[in-house]
Amino acid sequence: MADNNCIKCDVAIVGSGFAGALIANELSPKGISVVILEAGPGVQPNINDYMKRFYKAAVKVPESAYPPELFADPGKLAAGRPTSATLGPKSWQDPKQSYLIQKGPRPFASTYDRVAGGTSHWLGTSLRFVPRDFTMKTSYGKNAANFPFPDWPKDITSQKLSTFYARAEAELGVSADVDEQRFLGIDFPKGYTYKMPRIPPSLLDQRIGEALAQLTEDETEFLGMGKPVTSVKVRSLPAARNSQPYRNRRACAGNTNCIPICPIQAKYDPTITLNEATNRGAKLIDHAVASEIIVENERVSQIKFIKYEKEAGPRTGEGCVEAKIYVIAANAIETPRLLLMSKNKGRTSKGVANSSDMVGRNLMDHPYYVAWGLLPPTAKPVFPYRGPLITSGIGDLCDGPFRAKRAAFRVDIGNEGWNFVVAGSAFGADPHVTTIDFVNGMNSGGLNAKDFNQLGKNNVALLGTDLAHKLNDLITRQFRLGFLVEQNPEPDNRVSLSSEFTDALGLPRPQITYDISEYTKQGFVAAFRMRKLIFDKMGARDFTHRPPDPASNSPGRFEETIDGNPVTLTYFGAGHIMGTYRMGDDPKTSVVDSFQRSHDHKNLYLVGSGTFPTGGTANPTLTLSALALRTADSIVGELRSQG
């Protein structure tokens, strides 16, 4: 057996994000000893340092509040990470800039952090999947030979997951109105209520709701809903964001900064649960990068890890942890990376838990179609840059017979104007870009043209009160929509190990091959049409940049012909990394069972959205949290049966 210097516990968890923290916190109060390995820094005494880091960041990308250094050479970081700032035309395939070794043909555009608490920079959106998200094959492809979606395991249905969803909603503290969330067959138990009332809609949400209240069947026929659609509802999004004080955290004050960090922790993040777990005895070891899962006689016998102190390394020590049960909760890129790195001197040459050869495959995101609009001067302003980043969306169009042919989409309504890289261009974010344009007579953002500036000429340079009033006039009429498009699983969209590039600990960096399918692209085409319908109804001008534009060399772009016209579409990442160790009932085609337990190794669980066989259009966090709670129950049951 392994040496006796290993740390001993009942359950060892790799990763302290949503799934890891939730499981630790379920086990610890039951007298189960838990050790959590976290690759990044531990929980900070308060969030002031992260806030300061955000305030001072010249580029306020989702990773900007958290370590390590944003523009460091990822080969010289002990726990590197992909960042939004390294997805440009010149950077996405440059290993000196991009942590992920991207082999293309298109970029995987989502990122993640490696710190205690994991995905703390999430938005807070906590949607349940709609029932048919779990049964794509049965519902829409029963008789199609090559339908690109499987079903989820038969034990994972909307109804069977309902009580776990409810527990996750209580732990995360979700604000929503249950009656408003009953659509497309989402199942709530009788008398169920969310923990807090819904987050109120922004002025923009209200405006879009009015614009879509009355539509004609002709206008909406392209949706393929299989029934006439004469109005489209804008609904508040369920959000793990306090609408009143909850568990010693205060109500949201609308700081408009959910991503990357809420300055008052009104938005839930996993450090909250993690702190409870460690208070109850779970042991968190930070700066500890799991490097190999050791397997003996089909069972995991220990996990080895590397210690470091400085973010640039080097390694300062190593250790191992021995447990009865092991849980890997390191997200859908780092988890397969660890499994594939664990070769056990050749005994598991394809990696641990990989008899199906599915580990690392079927990498999915919600490719994100983003559109920027400007309301006409005659319209009342919508006053963006106020309130939570997103308060409402359109979910009713994400399920219907069209899913046999094209990808579904769900619509986000952005309250942050043109802050999300102005108009998809490469010149930064508003309000900065438009301010610079009008101070310096430039036109990076597109508003400094006489059609929009109402000044009779292009490219004006203003100062003083003229400048202040013009910026007020234009920026208060900006808005943004985002369309989360479902992506079908494809085996060649894959995480593997780079044979060439390592991090500062000498571990191979993740290598990605990625593309989006015709099915997914057709979802973009429908999203483009929906965008046009919404903008037309509002009288808004589209500012989503298209060629000839410097952003046209964006690696995420593709061409389509829509209604006879050539259109260039570009996708962004949603940060929803899924699919790379999928669950299923058949061990030949899946990595884990419905409890997220490895088919190959009975004391190994792999959790997080990597287990999703299909991704739907809902943000994955609530569903992966519900599944983690189900896994925790399974672990408790198993330890009890062992005595």
Place this chain on the structure above:
Amino acid sequence: MMSTSRHQERNRVALDAADHERVGGISRRTMLAGTVAATAVGTVAPIAGSACAQGGDPNSKQDMMAFLLLSAALTGVRVAILAPEFDRTDKPDILDADPGVDPINVKNDYFKWINASDGATFGKLLQIAKDHRQSAPDILNAVSASDDTRFLGRSIVLLWYLGSWYKPEDLKENSAPGTRALLESQVVSATAYTQGLVWQIVQAHPMGYSNLQFGYWSRLPLDPNDQNARSDLGFITQTLP
């Protein structure tokens, strides 16, 4: 009151951050940002008055008042917003007024920053403000009369609006009408970001720094239900005090 304590807490965060910066927490980013910026960070700490002989003197009330008049003309924002403790009582000549000391005191940081980046041109701008202290349009005309003052003036507007430093030479290089470019910038300090005026001008708040309360976003700015609203555009004015 909850709102008060929250406001105080935020101020404390910002102040702590500012203090930390003064103690010499020069980040790697700062180091990379170039010599002008690095020099400027060094001079945020107190320096000998003689060091800025060719520019302005941050300890001179007249120079500070000239900076505030210049800034008010350039930004279109009232002096009392730029310098909350500004006091003109019984001073017929505005240059004799007291610029005041306030808890944020971003004006002093900006003065020193600009002085360190191009003291000679800054000196010219202060002189323009002194010469035309009755009239914002006259100040703007004089600032625009030559390239050196025009582009440093634009850097100063962006500093007040965004809390970030855009080098005058970068602005000049990209000033051909309709240029599209990503300009390099440096956030001067955490406090500077939170004090950016553009957010108030568009009746919002710096992302990540709001004084408002739950639910305000479903109402128009200045709704009577929303305390602490700072979006009354009355602070935009061409009138110098």
